[in-house]
Amino acid sequence: MSEPADPQAADNLSGIVESMLKELGEDPGRDGLLKTPERVAGAMRFFTKGYQQDPAEILEGALFDVDYDEMVLVRDVDFYSLCEHHMVPFFGRVHVAYIPEGKILGLSKVPRLIEVFARRLQVQERLTMQIAETLETVLAPKGVGVVVEAKHLCMMMRGVERQNAFAVTSSLRGEFADDPKTRAEFMGLLRHQKDGYA
Secondary structure, three states, rough: OOOOOOOHHHHHHHHHHHHHHHHHOOOOOOOHHHHHHHHHHHHHHOOOOOHHHOHHHHHHHEEOOOOOOOOOOEEEEEEEEEOOOOEEEEEEEEEEEOOOOOEEOOOHHHHHHHHHHOOOOOOOHHHHHHHHHHHHHHHHHEEEEEEEEEEHHHHOOOOOOOOOOEEEEEEEHHHHHHHHHHHHHHHHHHHHOOOOOO
16 A cells, blocks of 8 residues: 655544544544554545546556447446545446447556546546546547446445445446447346356
């Protein structure tokens, strides 16, 4: 786990965590909590490292000229993020598809793009749109489709306390929005079982 560039910022965050422990009625000086402020500060830096990364820069280094104009689908990409409303995790899978217009993207860059946006304080709707917008801007494809499925601990641990509910969001652009056949093909591929390579 990389350290923040500014040691003072790390000290500030640790101090905030220590104050929070006191506000919660805990003793930050007891054995089990002695290093907790530093650990939480380090974890939060890791969970939000996407703020320090440029998604377009990651993609631009992996664009290739290819004469291919059929759908490219990368599905079932796991992600973990923090809800900006309560700063508790939400997690799930992202499915990304695009139809190239002369350029394709190195496949490993799709999970990296997802992680850049997931490693920020988020809402699922914005996460979905940011992935689609970045692909549309950098690749200029004929179309982009993004679907995100997630469980939210803010629904599971507090509030309505529903354990089996999950949210699905989508962002469809270009041919995925305009062509019913393209949209149906994309959604049909997502319905296949995870281990079924039909």
